[in-house]
Amino acid sequence: MELWNIFDKEWVPVGTWVETALQWVVDNFRFVFQAIKVPFDIVLTGLEDGLTGAPDLLMLAIIVLVGWQAGGRKLAMVTGASMIAIGLMGAWEESMVTLSIVLTCVIFCSLIGIPLGIMAARNDRFWTVLRPFLDLMQTIPSFVYLVPIVMLFSIGNVSGVIVTFIYALPPVVRLTNLGIRQVREDMVEAARAFGASQRQTLYKVELPLAMPTIMAGVNQTIMMALSMVVVASMISVTGLGQMVLRGIGRLDMGIATVGGLGIVFLAIVIDRISQSFGVSARDRGHKKWYETGPVGALRKLAGKG
Amino acid sequence: MADVEIECRNLWKIYGAQEKEALKAVQSEGLSKEEVRDRFNCVLGVRDASFSVNKGEIFCIMGLSGSGKSTLVRHINRLIEPTAGEIHVAGHRVDTMGEAELRKLRAESIGMVFQHMALWPHRSLAENVGFGLEVRDVPLAKRRKAAEEALAAMDLQGWEDHYPDQLSGGMQQRVGLARALAADPDILLMDEPFSALDPLIRRQLQDQFLGLSRKLKKTTVFITHDLDEAIRMGDQIAIMNDGVIVQTGTPEEIVTNPKDAYVAEFVKGISRVSLVRAKTIMSPLDGHNPTSKTVPLDSELGEIMDQFMDDQAPVTVVDTANSAVGIITITDALRALRG
Numbered sequence: 001m002e003l004w005n006i007f008d009k010e011w012v013p014v015g016t017w018v019e020t021a022l023q024w025v026v027d028n029f030r031f032v033f034q035a036i037k038v039p040f041d042i043v044l045t046g047l048e049d050g051l052t053g054a055p056d057l058l059m060l061a062i063i064v065l066v067g068w069q070a071g072g073r074k075l076a077m078v079t080g081a082s083m084i085a086i087g088l089m090g091a092w093e094e095s096m097v098t099l100s101i102v103l104t105c106v107i108f109c110s111l112i113g114i115p116l117g118i119m120a121a122r123n124d125r126f127w128t129v130l131r132p133f134l135d136l137m138q139t140i141p142s143f144v145y146l147v148p149i150v151m152l153f154s155i156g157n158v159s160g161v162i163v164t165f166i167y168a169l170p171p172v173v174r175l176t177n178l179g180i181r182q183v184r185e186d187m188v189e190a191a192r193a194f195g196a197s198q199r200q201t202l203y204k205v206e207l208p209l210a211m212p213t214i215m216a217g218v219n220q221t222i223m224m225a226l227s228m229v230v231v232a233s234m235i236s237v238t239g240l241g242q243m244v245l246r247g248i249g250r251l252d253m254g255i256a257t258v259g260g261l262g263i264v265f266l267a268i269v270i271d272r273i274s275q276s277f278g279v280s281a282r283d284r285g286h287k288k289w290y291e292t293g294p295v296g297a298l299r300k301l302a303g304k305g
Numbered sequence: 306m307a308d309v310e311i312e313c314r315n316l317w318k319i320y321g322a323q324e325k326e327a328l329k330a331v332q333s334e335g336l337s338k339e340e341v342r343d344r345f346n347c348v349l350g351v352r353d354a355s356f357s358v359n360k361g362e363i364f365c366i367m368g369l370s371g372s373g374k375s376t377l378v379r380h381i382n383r384l385i386e387p388t389a390g391e392i393h394v395a396g397h398r399v400d401t402m403g404e405a406e407l408r409k410l411r412a413e414s415i416g417m418v419f420q421h422m423a424l425w426p427h428r429s430l431a432e433n434v435g436f437g438l439e440v441r442d443v444p445l446a447k448r449r450k451a452a453e454e455a456l457a458a459m460d461l462q463g464w465e466d467h468y469p470d471q472l473s474g475g476m477q478q479r480v481g482l483a484r485a486l487a488a489d490p491d492i493l494l495m496d497e498p499f500s501a502l503d504p505l506i507r508r509q510l511q512d513q514f515l516g517l518s519r520k521l522k523k524t525t526v527f528i529t530h531d532l533d534e535a536i537r538m539g540d541q542i543a544i545m546n547d548g549v550i551v552q553t554g555t556p557e558e559i560v561t562n563p564k565d566a567y568v569a570e571f572v573k574g575i576s577r578v579s580l581v582r583a584k585t586i587m588s589p590l591d592g593h594n595p596t597s598k599t600v601p602l603d604s605e606l607g608e609i610m611d612q613f614m615d616d617q618a619p620v621t622v623v624d625t626a627n628s629a630v631g632i633i634t635i636t637d638a639l640r641a642l643r644g
């Protein structure tokens with residue numbers, strides 16, 4: 001062999017190792033991964049059936065009302081216009097599928113990410129261990145773990161949710177951790193001084209004060225989930241992403257544009273609504289949520305009539 | 306002797322990982338704060354502090370920034386764990402108390418007021434004030450009533466449903482006081498409650514608190530870095546320096562008889578006119594003829610000075626039965642004024 005070109009030979013067969021290891025996991029632990037799929041499957045199926053099954057106009061009305069409640073009349077108008085645009089372009093069905101995938105992902109990211117963030121804020125050592133994992137999840141190109149995900153979970157919308165979940169989880173953990181750590185020391189001390197337990201301090205003082213930061217994390221998570229839509233369609237996830245992918249495959253600029261615009265409009269709707277949830281009560285003039293929007297209007301009517 | 310409500314015995318607090326080792330070294334070798342920091346990377350917060358507070362009295366802890374006042378007061382409700390020493394509150398050993406008992410003590414028997422108010426911005430005033438009752442699962446209606454009463458006691462009726470950021474600093478601290486009083490605790494801990502306020506509001510709140518305190522007779526530990534305030538408020542004053550309580554006594558004792566240079570430096574600028582009393586500066590009658598001018602035993606120096614306005618003849622001090630017990634010359638009075 002030529003000494004000058006020693007790197008012609010593969011000395012460290014990383015690829016083979018990984019493949020063997022993965023194959024071994026698949027052979028022996030597939031049932032574990034199938035079990036993990038179950039809760040994702042249940043939530044996703046429920047949402048998807050609901051959103052696509054409901055009459056289009058009913059869904060439109062619900063989304064506009066949610067927008068109104070979250071951010072007032074102006075937001076209601078923005079959400080209404082965006083959703084109507086999606087419908088008129090003929091991407092309604094697909095956008096409902098994508099919406100249900102994103103919502104499922106957000107539900108699981110919050111359910112798992114917020115408690116993780118709280119634990120990280122309480123325990124410096126846990127945070128030090130957790131951080132490299134979060135960095136890894138965010139920086140590894142998502143294409144890389146598409147393969148193992150498919151091998152472990154097979155293809156389809158549920159696997160798509162899991163890929164998206166892994167990619168979108170870090171921000172909510174990070175910002176929950178940050179939000180809890182940022183709560184002023186004397187706020188927590190005052191709660192303890194008046195006899196609150198750790199749990200009461202968390203629910204009555206720390207979480208409410210950290211909520212705007214946590215909601216910023218949830219918002220980021222949502223945006224990252226949306227950005228995964230096209231990538232996820234490569235493992236047979238349906239919805240708006242699939243339209244874009246199909247357009248690329250067939251060099252059909254029309255369908256790709258419709259899919260792309262659909263994603264943009266959906267992103268506007270979800271982003272604005274989730275940002276409005278994060279506005280603290282102080283900035284809303286200390287009105288309770290049920291005193292504003294359609295619910296507030298209804299209550300006023302009921303009170304007067 | 307009066308009933309003791311709060312007592313700390315040989316209390317030590319050393320912040321840092323090696324607190325036990327540092328404690329041993331300090332106790333055996335008498336290291337200074339700086340030596341402890343350099344050798345153990347620990348901060349000496351409180352050093353062998355002992356004091357007791359009688360029921361119904363206002364006990365002021367005075368000292369410069371970093372002298373360990375906040376650290377010391379937080380041991381009374383054990384927001385800070387002592388490194389060594391005993392803490393007794395209302396007959397209970399706080400330092401060995403279990404978690405549940407401690408929470409009950411904090412919620413029911415000890416109210417606390419903080420330097421920067423520490424009101425929760427997401428809770429209305431009623432929710433802030435009723436917090437101590439809320440964590441003990443008192444029903445809403447009862448909580449609300451207690452909060453309304455406590456706010457009314459601080460002249461804040463009608464503000465129940467407002468939020469802390471809608472109030473001025475002085476009002477916020479009145480809410481802080483209302484919150485501390487809502488559960489009707491026997492003990493109040495106040496960590497520089499008025500330091501963040503401007504002088505006029507501060508004076509106002511001091512008066513309001515003194516009035517309230519005379520009525521409610523709460524045992525109060527009051528932290529301040531201002532000797533004037535300590536003298537105005539305190540029945541007893543403890544002076545702290547670098548974690549050590551250097552002197553404890555009544556305002557008059559501290560001012561007329563400072564124990565060391567540190568305390569003397571503090572009391573230098575303090576006016577004695579309303580502090581020094583006739584009984585401390587009078588000399589025995591010793592054959593002097595009682596004069597026609599008389600003052601009672603505990604009249605203040607200011608009143609005695611008034612007696613010298615028209616003529617300089619000595620003043621006779623009389624007891625409650627109106628019999629002469631001592632005499633004060635103008636020289637005595639001037640000397641007392643100068644300190």
Ligand SMILES: Nc1ncnc2c1ncn2[C@@H]1O[C@H](COP(=O)(O)OP(=O)(O)OP(=O)(O)O)[C@@H](O)[C@H]1O
Nearest residue numbers: 320348349350369370371372373374375376377530
């Ligand atoms: N959590 C902590 N960790 C380490 N050191 C601390 C901690 N809290 C206080 N200290 C140190 O203990 C000493 C006493 O602090 P403390 O806050 O009790 O002083 P203070 O008299 O209340 O001062 P101030 O008037 O500024 O409030 C200081 O040297 C401070 O640096």
Ligand SMILES: [Mg+2]
Nearest residue numbers: 374375376496
């Ligand atoms: Mg302090």
